Amino acid sequence: MQAFFADDQLLHDPQQFMRLGRLCKPTDLPARAHALQAALAAHGIAVATPPDYGRAPLETVHSAxxxxxxxxxxxxxxxxxxxxxxxxxxxxxxxxxxxxxxxxxxxxxxxxxxxxxxxxxLRDLSCPIGPHTWHSVLRSAHSAVAAADAVCQTGDAAYALCRPSGHHACRDSASGFCYVNNSACAAHRLLQHYGRVAVLDVDAHHGDGTQHIFYDSADVLTVSMHADPAGYYPFYSGYAHERGSGAGVGCNLNLPLAHGAGSEPFLLALDAGLAALRDFAPRALVLPLGFDTYKDDPVSVLKVEIDAYRQVGERAGALGLPTVIVQEGGYKVDAMGMALDAFLRGFQAGRS
Ligand SMILES: [Zn+2]
Structure with a gap:
């Protein structure tokens, strides 16, 4: 498996975000990327620097x-x-x-x-723009696009170590630590090559930006499993009745989980998502991968154990699809490496 990351993605260093009426230190620390890099190295996965594509691939999903x-x-x-x-x-x-x-x-x-x-x-107060934010955001998207290009070449799988994350970013707005929708950029790239793509988002938060971007599309199935948004970010979307619009009716599936849910209901939701994928019959997959479902994550309301990520990897890998894995959330720095390690072990087992 190939992996992509640019050191410039570390430059974004947000200093403040609003939480419960207080300006707090953001949880999107550059150290998150170091933990993930170490897990890739332990698997013998070399990390390549993505080419500089400029703005063009971002303009496929965002307004100029x-x-x-x-x-x-x-x-x-x-x-x-x-x-x-x-x-x-x-x-x-x-x-x-x-x-x-x-x-x-x-x-x-x-x-x-x-x-x-x-x-x-900027749709909320969690997306401060500092001196290096744009450059890190641009390079994070390039990592996703490079992973998609690698998958188009090999027909196999690639991992994009995206930071900042992207799945809350809409066509023309930032929110939830996300500025540019890396997963949507990768999905668009795959769409040009494969013609029919699914996005399976397993982050703790609803992938609202990705849903918005592809809501009318019949060629992209968006599935998101996440903590019930009635009492959790992003609050305004992520409900089961949101099924797409226009040509895209039936091509969006939300699987909200009760707060406090552990590995078992999490994996049951995953199986429901995988069943929808099989019905849709995509030719390629984007997997926005978040670890903020982990029971000890500082923002988690779920109780997912590390071994569940191995099973997510195994079941996703067993689909046999060309797959771009895009890193999204996960804020417990000393658990992220273990979580990615478990996912990769499962994915490789599912592939074999
Ligand atoms: Zn999240």
């Missing part, structure tokens, strides 16, 4: 005006002149615009102000 904002926001923010008030250390919105956010299609922000655009394009 949104990417313009991400690319230029920090410099514009630092240049804001307001009498008696210096800009903060990162771009963070103080506006929550009504209507439109998260919709598949909306126009550019009607205001040229970077303050207005921060509210328009």
């Amino acid at each position: 005006n949104y990417l313009d904002f991400l690319e230029g926001a920090y410099a514009r923010w630092m240049a804001v002149k307001q009498p008696g008030l210096e800009p903060g250390i990162e771009v963070l919105p103080n506006l929550s615009p009504y209507g439109g956010a998260g919709q598949a299609q909306r126009g550019p922000c009607p205001s040229p102000s970077v303050v207005a655009q921060a509210g328009y394009y």
